[in-house]
Amino acid sequence: MRDLKPWLDLIFKRPGRLMVGGVLILATLISGIALLAVSGWFITETALVGLLLAAGVAASINLYVPGGAIRFFAVSRTVFRYLERVYNHDTVLRLLTDIRVALFQRLSLASRSLRGELSGAQWLSRLTSDVDALDTLYLRLIAPTALAALVTFLVVVLASVLFDMRTALLVGLILLVALVIATVGVYLRTRHLAARQSDRQEALRTAVIEHIEGFAELTAAGRTGKHAAWLMRQAHQVTSEQAKADTRVGWHLAGSHLLINLSAVFALWAGFALFQVGAVSGPVLVLLPIALLGIAEVYAMLPDAFAKLGATVASAQRLNRDCRANVATADVSTVDLPADTALLAENITVKHAGYAPLFTHFNLEVQAGERLGIIGHSGSGKSSLADTFAELLPAQGKLACRDRVYLTQKTVLFEDTLRANLLLGSPNASDTDLWRILELVELAQRFASEPDQLDTWLGSAGNRLSGGEARRVALARVLLNPAPLVILDEPFTGLDAETRARISKRMDGLLEGKTVVSLAHGPDALPGTDRVIYLRG
Amino acid sequence: MAEPRADGDGDTTSATNQKAVRQWLLELARGNRLWIRSTVAAGTVAGIATIVQMFLLARIIHLGVIDEVPVAELTPLFLGLILAIVIRAIGQGFQARLAARCSEQVRRDARRRIHKHWQATGPVELGQSSAGTLAREWIDHVEALHGYFARFLPQMSLAIIVPLLILVLVFWLDWLAGIFLLLSAPLIPLFMALVGMGAEKLNQQHFETISRLSGQFLDKVRGLTTLQLFGQTAGAAELIRKRSDHYRRITMKTLRVAFLSSAVLEFFASVAIAVIAIYIGFGLLGYITYGPADQLTLFSGLLILLLAPEFFQPLRILSQHYHDRAAAMGAGAEILERLNLPVDSHRPSELAGKVSARDVIELDSVSKAFRADHEVLLDLSLVIHKGDVIALTGPSGGGKSTLLHLLAGFMVPEKGRIQLFGELPGSFRFGWLGQKGFLVQGTWADNLRLTTPDASDVAIATALRNVGLGPLLDSRKDGIYSAVSEEGQGLSGGQARRLSLARIFVADYDLILLDEPTAGLDSDSEVFVLEALRKLAVAGKTLIFSTHHHALLTLANRVLLVSGGEVRDA
Incomplete structure (x- = not known):
C-alpha cells in the first residue's frame, strides 16, 4: 500500500476539484x-390520513412539502448524476495528464542503465496499463469509498434522531460490517490473485510469442500439439484465477447487500417497538428502513x-521500480581534461551488468580536432564503447570528455513534425539552419x-520515411548540435555508397574544428578520419 | 501522437461484419448454453427473492402500522423476510460464480478454436502475421469477451424477466400503476438504443483518446535516452502536458453529449418513481376517484413503490455493462477476421496411388501456384536419395523456399504427389531450420528438450558444443541449466540460429530441411554452422537446404537450380 503514496499525493494536489466532484456524487x-x-x-402518511378521512375524522395533510420534495429529488438525482459524471470525467482526464507528466519526469531522472532493461513494446504497453490503473483510482475507489462511509454516517445520525441511539448504533454496526466486507474484505481476499494477474499474463504472452516464432520448428518436430496444450493450461490458469477473484467479489457483494437488508429489517423491527409505545409515528417508522435499502446502491460499486486494488498496487510498485533513482553506480573518477584533449579514457572497463566485461584496461586519448575512426564487427562491443563515452553505460576507470553529442546506432525519431525532431538537436536553430543541414544530408x-x-x-x-531517410534525419539532428565532440555510431546505415561519399565529404567541411569519434563495422562506413583503431571483441 | 486517421471505413461493410460477429458470439454462447442459463436462473431466483422481500416488507408495515398488530405476532413474517433476504444473497452469489465459470469456459473454447486455426494454417501462412499480433488476438482479444459473457449476456435476459415479473405483480395490485410502468416499457428499448449509441460513441471516443494519448506518451518514453542526450526532457514533459490537455478538452465536448443519453434512463426511472409515489399518495387520500385507486392500501401502495426501482434496476445494470458488448464486438471482429482466413483444406490424409520406395524422396509432377497466374513450381518431378546433401540455388523468388515448404508439409501442392521415404510430408518428425532462430525463456536444457523431451544432459551439452556454443555455455554458472538469456540480454541472431541447430543435433532426425542456413550470419556463426552441417552430412543425414553461399554449395553432393518454376541439376 505504501507504493500508492507518491501517486495519491499527486492525485490530492487537486483538492478543490476532488471536493467538488465528491459533493456532486454525494448529492446524487x-x-x-x-x-x-x-x-x-x-x-404511509397519506394512508393514515386517508383512513381517518374515510372514518369521517377531520384530518389535514400538507401535500405541498412532500410532493415538492419528491419532485425535487426526482429531478435532482438526474441532474446531479449528469453533472457528477461530466465533472468527474474531466477530473480523471486531468489526473491522467498529471500522472503521465510526473511519470515522465521521474523516468527521465531514473537510472539510465536500469532503463536499458526496460524497453520493448511489452514493457511500454504494460506501462500504459499501469498508468491507466492509477488515473481511475480517485473515481473508482477513493471517492465512492469516502462517500459510502459519509452516507452511512448520515443515515446513522438520521436513525439516532428519528429513532433512538441504541437502534442507531446497532444499525451503524451492521452497516460498518457490510462496508468492511465490500471494501477491505474484498481487497484482502483478492489481493494476491490480482497482483499476480499481470505477471501471469505477461509470462503467458511471452510463451505465446515464442510458440508462434518457433511454429515451423515445432511443427517439424511434431510438437505443436503438445506445446499448445501446455499453453492452454497456462492460459487456463490465468482465467481460472480471474474467475476465482470474480466469484469472491460476487459473494462479497451479496454478503454486504445481505447485511444492508438485514439492517433495514432490524430498523423496522426496532421501530415497531418504538411505534407501539408512541415514540415514533408510522410514516417515520417507514422512512428509515427504506432509506437503509437505498444504501445498497451506494455500496454496489465498491467490491469491484x-x-x-491489488492490481493497482502492483502497478504502482512496478512504476515506482521503473522510476528508481540513479544509485551512483559509476565509480568513474573524473579527471581533468588537458586543454588540447577532447576525450580521455584511462584504464576503463566496459561491461553490462551481469556480463563479462567487453573491454578491460581500455585506454584512449582523442586530441581536440582529431577525427578518430573505430572499427569493429557487430558484436565486438563497439556500440557499448560508444555508450560508455556518452555516459549511457556506466564505466569503471577514468573517463573525461568535452560536451558531446551522440548519434546512437539505433535511429530514434519522434512522432512529431520534422521541425520538432530537428530542433531537439539545437532548440534555437532558424529555418535557414534547418534547411541548410537538410541540404547537407540530401x-x-x-x-x-x-x-x-x-x-x-x-x-x-518515423515510419513515413525509409530507413535511410530516417537515419539522415537523425544524423542532421546531431550535426545541428554545437557540442565540440561528436560521436557517431554507424552514421550511414541504410545509405548507398555514393550518397555516403557525398554526405561524408560535406560533413568534413561542417565539422571543421570539432572532434569526431565515429564507429562502424568497416572503413567504408566511416566519415573522413585521421586515425583508425580496430577493436577485437 | 498517431497521425490523424480517417474515421470509419464504410458503414455497409461494418454492418455485415457486425452481423457475422454477433453470430459468432452467439455460436460461442450456444456451446456454453448451460452455464449461461444457470447464470440467468440464479439471477431470476435473486429477482424473485427481491420481490418476495418487498412483498413481506410491505405486508409487515401494513399490519404493524394500519392494523396495529403487535410485533410478537409478526415474528413469522419477519423470519420469512430474513429468509427471502438470505435467498436473494445466495442467488446473487451464485449468479456471480456461474457467470465467472461461463466466461472461463467461453474463453477456453475461443482459444482452442484460434489455435486449431493456427495449426490448419501452417507455419508459412502464419508467419505472415507478426507474433505480437497473433499473441494479442489469442490473449487480449479473447479476454475482451469476458464482460460480454459474464455480465452483458445474462443481464440481457434478466433485464426482460425481472421487470416482466414485477409488472405482472404491479398490474395485479393496481392496474393504473402498472400502466405507468408499462408506458415506460415501450420507451425502454428506445432509450436503451439511445444509451447504446451514446455508450458506443463514448467507448469509441474514450478508446481513441486513450490510445492517442498513450501513443504520444510512449513515443516520448521510448525516445527518452535521445531526449536526455540532447538535454530536452523538460521540453518533452511540457509537450505531453499540453497535448494531454488539448485532448481532454476535445473529449469532454463529446462526453457532455454522450452522458446525456444515460441521463435519460436515469430521468425516466426517477420520474416514474415520483409519479407513482404521488399517484399512490393521492389515491390513498381518496382524491382519485376513477380506476383502481380507491382499492389502494398501504400494503399495495408501498409494495408498488418498493418495486418501482427494482423494475428499472436490471435495465440500469444492463446499460452499465453496455461497454462490455462494444468491447466484445470489437475483439470478436478481429478474431473472426483471423478465423475466416482461408486455409489449405485439401491436405491429403493418406497415401494415394503408388507408394514409393522407403529410401527416396520423390516428387511426382508437383505444381504450386500462389495466384492463378503465378506458378512458382510447374509440373516438377524429382527423386532424392536418402543420405544426399542437396543444395537448392537460384534467384530469389525462384521457388527455393516453396520447394522446402512443400517438402516440410507446411504447404500443400495444387497438383502432384510428394512422398518422403514412403510417407506423406509432415507426417513424421524432421529437422527444420528457418532463417530466424527460435528460443524460449528458460534454460539451455529447456530449449533443447522442447523438441526432444527425453534428451540426456550429456547429449544436450554435446549438441551445444557441436554448434560452437561451448564457450558461451562454459561462461555460465550452471552449464546447460543456466538461463539462455540473462539480465534481459538475449542471444545474437547467429547464436539463436545455432541454438536451433543444436536442437536438430540432439534430435537425430533422418531428414533436415534448412532455409538459407547461413544468410545474414556474422563470420563466426557462419563457420560454426558450416562445420555443424558437415558433421550432420557425415553422419548420413539427408540434408536439403537453399543457399547462395559458396562454401555450402561445395558441401552438397548435388546442386539443384530452382528457377522459373523448374528444377534442374546445376
Missing part, C-alpha cells in the same frame, strides 16, 4: 435515497473497485516537395 446518492425514503413516508529536396515542408509529420517512429 442522497437524492436517490431521499426520493425513496420521502416517498415511503408520504405514502477493491478487487482491482533531404532538402525530399521535404521541399512535401506540402507541409518543415512541418511534415513523421509518423509512428
